[in-house]
Amino acid sequence: MKLLLLIFLTGVTAAQASDSFHAYVSSTNLIEGGQVETMILVTPRLQTTLRPPRNWSHQVDELQQRVTFENRSGQSALIVQFTTNSPGALPDKELLKERVLGEHPGSGILQYSVCATSSGPGVFFDLVRMPAPHVMLLMRQAFIALPSGQAEVTLSASDDEFATGRTVMMGLLNSFRDVAVKPKVQ
Secondary structure, eight states: OOHHHHHHHOOOOOOOSSSSSSEEEEEEEESSSEEEEEEEEEESSEEEEEEOOOEEEEEEEETTTTEEEOOTTTTTTEEEEEEOOOTTTTOOOHHHHHHHHHHSSSOEEEEEEEOOOSSEEEEEEEEEEEETTTTTEEEEEEEEEEEEEEEEEEEEEEEHHHHHHHHOOOOOHHEEEEOOOOOOOO
């Protein structure tokens, strides 16, 4: 199942930014006391802070401008990907729908909805796919408009872990904060 999940997620493709990307873990002091772990994602034009899913591991792919989070069972994964697609605004629903179905052949759309993020409203699609007999993969793919492109957040999970993964993903989206980075003068 873990192999099927990773193969399914490798189908996520998008226009990549050619500049550098860095990600690192940090922490933030809470006004109520204590600290929370944060992840800082830096692109040439944007710095994004988010709260990584608790007890999930992560891998950073700087070349693809992507961070992949995986839960302990290996049956749920979240990918946060930055692209240069549609800077400043999301394409209309039909274009996004075509793109999602093109990236995930054999999948069907269960629903489309608007989702709240700290960076403004985004949209998501829930999809289902049967990669093998008696194996159901559920996926949620969200798009967030950024001044320099989009952030795309994709959850892929087994049927029995999707509800928990969906809650984790929406928490990550609600923690998503970005600020513009001034371009370097050469």
